[in-house]
Amino acid sequence: MRALIDSVLADVAMAPLDLAPRRFGRVVACDGGLIEVSGLGVPIGSLCRIAQGNGTEHRAEAIGFRNGHTMMMMLGDTVLLRPGAVVRPEGQPGMLYVGEEFLGRAVDGSGSPIDGRGPVGSTTAWPAGGHRVSALDRSRVTEPFDSGIRSLNALTTFGVGQRIGIMAGSGVGKSVLMDMIVEGARADAVVVGLIGERAREVSDFVGR
Template sequence: MLPDAPVAPAPLPSLERYRALLENAMPMVVEGRVREVVGLLAEVDGIPGRLGEMCRIERAHGGTDIEAEVVGFKGDRTLVMPLGDLHGVQAGARVVARGGLLTVPVGPEVLGRVLDGLGRPIDGRGPILASHRQPRAGGSPHVLERSTITQPLSTGIRAIDGLLTCGLGQRMGIFAGSGVGKSTVLAMIARGASTDVNVIALIGERGREVREFIERDLGAEGLKKSVVVCVTADQPAVLRVKGAFVATTVA
């Protein structure tokens, strides 16, 4: 009888993602109170925040908390801009500082996922345990550090490749009326282009069109190598701006 073959030990799980979670953890909670709401701004006492820092406003009666960003100061008070509807917020509402700027998960873990304007998954497939989170992109590369356009980009659409050849790194625009097929052309490029990863930002789209684009136009094969950032037209304008920054950061 032959002796049993030695069993290889199971590989140890990667600790990088857990190290990233620990780096973003807050061992101490800093909180304040809403004292006044004027227009789109809320004045908060008790939070010595810095510009761009994220915080969370609690709604009354157990509603969903509202994400907010520090945008200014007024005397001893901090001005925060909510990134959602203020319905249900009352004077004295609890505001909890998150202790950092807006960061976005990046890396292979976000491939095939659909994110909102703050980089949170909205596809119902659970949280993204990315090994790295990147601060929101700001500014553009120096003009002398940008690469020149020397290589063609194959879009997978022969009419474009043959008559309107595009270059790698070139900016392109698709302009047409409503219902003509802009999203269809965009999905065809995402599926057929000679790219490894697509970052698709759906900013200001109608809500019903988002699911149609992902499931019908982009499809499972296109989504597999794409990251979709979605902020619909019915969401606040400031959140739509954030969505554009999130997509740029992921890219």
């Protein structure tokens, strides 16, 4: 026991001293994925980390306010979440990190890498909602977009700047068609968001 105490004290002695003030709140209520946090007034859209005290952390996003408490939606499950857990804000409210450092990487919904290749390292912040552009300032769709698939180019031509929807039943080849467009399209960069897909399908898509 003495050796264990000495080891812990040695680790504490070597840790950097940081006396800067830190803002934090505490979890006071939880209903499914919705939690209430007291003592932490952060803007809507702020991302926060919830410490469990046992080395695990949860992440949540501020979505509203009620009776002096901040309402947050959990970004994940609530397993092991306990009353009084410490909640701390992270990053800039309403901002996401972007940049060329993300090219060739696989990340989750919060921008954290899931490909095992270490941190992304981007330092450029961008509003999560993007910059609003007036409808009159948007350019017209006048240039055809080469999807790399001749049948689409001939029969349902895409346009640069146009939004396209692929709608069909499950298991009929939507993901395969997307994969073909990603492989054949002429573009400087391709960003693919796999939202609501099964983990196995995400792994297959990224591994192609």
